[in-house]
Amino acid sequence: MYKEYIVQTRGDVNEIKRHQQTYVISASSYEEAMEMGRQIFSEEFSIEKSEVESSPQPYSRKFRGILSIFFMMISIFLSYINWYTPDGFDPVVIAPDFRSIFIAIILYSAFVVRFKKLQNVIASFFDFCQIIVILLLFSGFINIILEYKEITVFGIDFGIDSYYVIIFMLLLSWLGMKSLSALSFIFIFLLASNNIFILSKAMGNILGPVYLISAFFGIIFYLTIEPIIFNYLPFYKSIFKHHRNKMEHNFDSLQSDAKVLTNSLTKKLRRKNK
Structure with a gap:
C-alpha cells in the first residue's frame, strides 16, 4: 500500500x-x-x-487541502456577486475575468519557476484543482486593485490604467529591477485605495470580513501543505529569532530606562520633602 x-x-x-x-x-x-x-x-x-x-x-494533506479549497471557494463565490454601495447605481465587480486571470497566471508561473519547479506542480488531481482555485482567488484580488484614473498635469489630462502598471511592474521584477518594481507596486495600491474603500462599503460589515477571513484561512491552510515552505523554514526561523532577540533587547532597554527615570523622580521627590 x-x-x-x-x-x-x-x-x-x-x-x-x-x-x-x-x-x-x-x-x-x-x-x-x-x-x-x-x-x-x-x-x-x-x-x-x-x-x-x-x-x-x-505526509497527510487531504484534510488541510480540503479546508484550504473550502475557504478559498467561499471568497471566490462572494467575488462573483455584483456589489452595490448604498448610494450607488453601478455595481462593484471583482469577479475573475480574462485580464485578472492572465496576471494571476503570470504571478503563479513566476512562483513555479523561481521556487516550486515545474516537475513539482501537478502530482495529483488534487493539485490540479488547487491551482485552479488559487488562480480564481488571486484573480479576484487583482480585480480589486485594477483601476483606471485620470490625472491632470500642467493642464493636460492623462489616463492611467493600473493593469498596464502591473504588467510593467512584473517586467521590472523579472528583469531584476526590484526597487522600481516595488515603487510601481506602491503606486498601484495608491490608485486602488478608492476601489478598496468603495468595495468595503458595498460588501458591508459582515460579508466583507467573511470574504477576507475566508481567503486568509484558505491561504494559510494551503501554505501548511505546500512542500516548498519546508525549504525555507530555517530561513523563517532565523528571521523570527533575530526579531525576537531584538524585541527582547528593546524591552530590556525600556525596563532599564524606566528604572533610571523612576529612581531619578524618587530622588527629586525626597529632596522636595526634605
Missing part, C-alpha cells in the same frame, strides 16, 4: 553551495521514500546519489 511522504533532501550542488529540496513522494515504505528522494535530487542537480542526505516523514 502506497503512502505519501514529504522527503527533505540536502546535498552539495557545487563547491560553495549546500542546497535543500523538498519533495512529495508516494512510496510503499519509509526506506523506499528515502531512496526515491535521493534519486530525484541526484538527477535534478547532477550529483552522486550517495552524496545526498534524505529524511522522509509521513
Whole structure:
C-alpha cells in the first residue's frame, strides 16, 4: 500500500553551495521514500546519489487541502456577486475575468519557476484543482486593485490604467529591477485605495470580513501543505529569532530606562520633602 511522504533532501550542488529540496513522494515504505528522494535530487542537480542526505516523514494533506479549497471557494463565490454601495447605481465587480486571470497566471508561473519547479506542480488531481482555485482567488484580488484614473498635469489630462502598471511592474521584477518594481507596486495600491474603500462599503460589515477571513484561512491552510515552505523554514526561523532577540533587547532597554527615570523622580521627590 502506497503512502505519501514529504522527503527533505540536502546535498552539495557545487563547491560553495549546500542546497535543500523538498519533495512529495508516494512510496510503499519509509526506506523506499528515502531512496526515491535521493534519486530525484541526484538527477535534478547532477550529483552522486550517495552524496545526498534524505529524511522522509509521513505526509497527510487531504484534510488541510480540503479546508484550504473550502475557504478559498467561499471568497471566490462572494467575488462573483455584483456589489452595490448604498448610494450607488453601478455595481462593484471583482469577479475573475480574462485580464485578472492572465496576471494571476503570470504571478503563479513566476512562483513555479523561481521556487516550486515545474516537475513539482501537478502530482495529483488534487493539485490540479488547487491551482485552479488559487488562480480564481488571486484573480479576484487583482480585480480589486485594477483601476483606471485620470490625472491632470500642467493642464493636460492623462489616463492611467493600473493593469498596464502591473504588467510593467512584473517586467521590472523579472528583469531584476526590484526597487522600481516595488515603487510601481506602491503606486498601484495608491490608485486602488478608492476601489478598496468603495468595495468595503458595498460588501458591508459582515460579508466583507467573511470574504477576507475566508481567503486568509484558505491561504494559510494551503501554505501548511505546500512542500516548498519546508525549504525555507530555517530561513523563517532565523528571521523570527533575530526579531525576537531584538524585541527582547528593546524591552530590556525600556525596563532599564524606566528604572533610571523612576529612581531619578524618587530622588527629586525626597529632596522636595526634605
